[in-house]
Amino acid sequence: MPAASRKIAVLALQGDFAEHEKSLQALGAETLEIRQASDLSKDFDGLVIPGGESTVMGKLLRDLSLFAPLRERLSQGLPVMATCAGLILLARRIADDPALHFATLDVTVRRNAYGRQLGSFFTRGAFGAWEDVPMSFIRAPSIVSAGAGVTVLSSFQEQPTAVRQGRQLAMAFHPELLSDHRIHRYFLEEVCR
Numbered sequence: 001m002p003a004a005s006r007k008i009a010v011l012a013l014q015g016d017f018a019e020h021e022k023s024l025q026a027l028g029a030e031t032l033e034i035r036q037a038s039d040l041s042k043d044f045d046g047l048v049i050p051g052g053e054s055t056v057m058g059k060l061l062r063d064l065s066l067f068a069p070l071r072e073r074l075s076q077g078l079p080v081m082a083t084c085a086g087l088i089l090l091a092r093r094i095a096d097d098p099a100l101h102f103a104t105l106d107v108t109v110r111r112n113a114y115g116r117q118l119g120s121f122f123t124r125g126a127f128g129a130w131e132d133v134p135m136s137f138i139r140a141p142s143i144v145s146a147g148a149g150v151t152v153l154s155s156f157q158e159q160p161t162a163v164r165q166g167r168q169l170a171m172a173f174h175p176e177l178l179s180d181h182r183i184h185r186y187f188l189e190e191v192c193r
């Protein structure tokens, strides 16, 4: 199905959800915001979990009674694209934090893993078959390990930075902050099938 006919829900509790909406809309997709439990009754083909603060988003998800229904939808195969804090929310293991959230993606992450020097940085790299994809990292987590069913799509300094497991696409960086929309298109066309 072409990207333009997709309807994507963007978790809009905190973080840079507006930038995801702009990227998706630039590709012609329709977006709607998830802010409260009643928003989940709307019809959508996929979900975006933005960057921000995973601890804050995790708390708001629970306080607003969004956590359990979303986890259920994710475990039933709702297509999802998660960036940075979103990746932390999906991770099955968090190396340096006792909290766990949706835990549907078979990876171990470490929060704020790139240290002070590399806390925020920009690079270009391969994403799947594409070369030279721009990537913006902001206090990003690293993916310490990934299970056998997880495909690595991008790496930086020999550590995975973007992964896919079935209908879950997650990355440590922020494609929504840049004008290259290839990764959003990949989500719309390849993951939301």
Ligand code: GLN
Pocket (backbone or CB within 6 Å): 050, 051, 052, 053, 054, 055, 083, 084, 085, 086, 088, 111, 112, 138, 139, 140, 141
């Ligand atoms: N450091 C944040 C966290 O631990 C993630 C940063 C981001 O989403 N840009 O949740």
